[in-house]
Amino acid sequence: MRLARSGWLYAGGKTNSAVEGAPTVGQMFAEFLIPEVQIHPYPIVMIHGGNQTGSNYTGTPDGREGWAQYFARRGHAVYVVDTVARGRSPHWSDCHGAMAAARAGFAEKRFVAPERFKLWPQAERHTQFPGTGKPGDAAYEAFMASQVPSLADFAKQQELNREAGAALLDRIGPAILLTHSQGGALGWPIADARPHLVKAIVAVEPNGPPVKDVTMVGAPDWFEESDAIKPYGLTHVPLAYDPPLAPGETLSFVQQAQADGPGLMRGWLQAEPARKLANLMSIPVLVLMGEASYHAPYDHITVAYLRQAGVPTTFIRLADKGEHGNGHMLMIEKNSDAIAAIIAEWLATILPDTRGKTQR
Secondary structure, eight states: OOEEEEEEEEEEEEEOTTSTTOOEEEEEEEEEEEESSOOSSSOEEEEOOTTOOTHHHHOOTTSOOOHHHHHHHTTOOEEEEEOTTSTTSOOOHHHHOOEEOOOHHHHIIIIIOHHHHOOSTTGGGOOOSSSOSSTTOHHHHHHHHTOOOEESOHHHHHHHHHHHHHHHHHHHOSEEEEEEETTHHHHHHHHHHOGGGEEEEEEEEESOSSSSOEEEEETTTEEEEOSOOOTTSSOSSOOOEESOOOTTOOOOEEEOSSOSSTTOOOOEEEOSSOOEETTTTTSOEEEEEOSSSTTTTTHHHHHHHHHHTTOOEEEEEGGGGTOOSOOSOTTTSTTHHHHHHHHHHHHHHHSOOTTSSOOO
16 A cells, blocks of 8 residues: 555644643544545545444454555545544543443444344344454454443534534545444534535445434334434434524424335435425435344435435445345445445446546
C-alpha cells in the first residue's frame, strides 16, 4: 500500500471553561490514509456503530486488513472516525453525560453468533463470523475486547456528532459517508447539515427501523416494538423536511397494515402526503443488508422511508449478490472484501473516478 501520508486529526469541539481543567469537549478523532495515487476524487469517511470504534474498519478479529485499507489500496482517501466521547475522542462525563456499558451477551446474540439464539427469523442462516463464535476462540476474544461504552443519551450522540461531523467535512471538503448501524443515525444529520459536502452515503445496515425501535424476542412473536417515537423518522434530532414543520408541529406516521412478506416486521412510514427530506434529496444513498442480520426483517422499511421522502436510494441485499450468511458486522466477517467490492462497484456507477468523464 503506497501512501502519500497517514496520520490523524481532531475535528470540532470547543473549550469548556466551566469544567475543571477547561477541557476541549465535543471533538471527533479521525485517522486518515491518503494514497500516493488518488484515483477517486472524494474521500470516504467511515463512521462506526454502537459500542464500537473506528477499529471496525482498520482490521478484522481474525487478523485481516479492514475496509480502510481495502479502499485506500484502490485509490480512495479514507478517514476513519471515533465518534464523540468514544475511543480516541475523549469522554468528559460532566459535559457529555452518562455512559451505557457494552454487554457481552448482547454482542453474542446480535453480532457474533445469532444462529445459536434464533431471536429473529433469519438468524439461523448466519455463517460468516470468523472462528467458532464462542468464548476462548481467538476471533471471538479479539472482537469482545474491542467493545466500548457508548453515551447513554442517543439524541445527545446525534447532536454532538452532527456538529463534529460537519466540522470534519468543512476541513477535508466533499466526501462520501460510509455509516454502519448506530452510525447511520449520525450520518443523516451530518449530511443534512452539509448537503453540499456529501457526495454519497453508503448506509451499511443503518440504525432502524424508522419511527419506532424494535427488540428481537424470538418465536413466535419475534418483534417487540418500542413505545418511544423518533420524532424525525430516522433521528431524534431535527432534519429539514419540505414542507417545513411549523413550530410545535410533528410528523405524522402510519404503520403498515401488513408486513411485506414472511419473516418481516410491520414498519412505520409517513402518512401521505409525505414530506420530503429537503437536504438529502440530491444525495445518492446505498442501503446494504446482510442475509442473517437482525436488520433483515426491517431494512427494507428504512429504504421505503427514504424513497417516500424523495431520497434516491439503492437497496442491495447481499444474498442477491451471492453473498450469503452475513450478520450485522459486515466489515469484519469472513467475506468482508467481497462486500467491500460490492460497495466499490456501486460507488463507481454514481461517482466515476478521475479517469471517467464526469464528476459530481
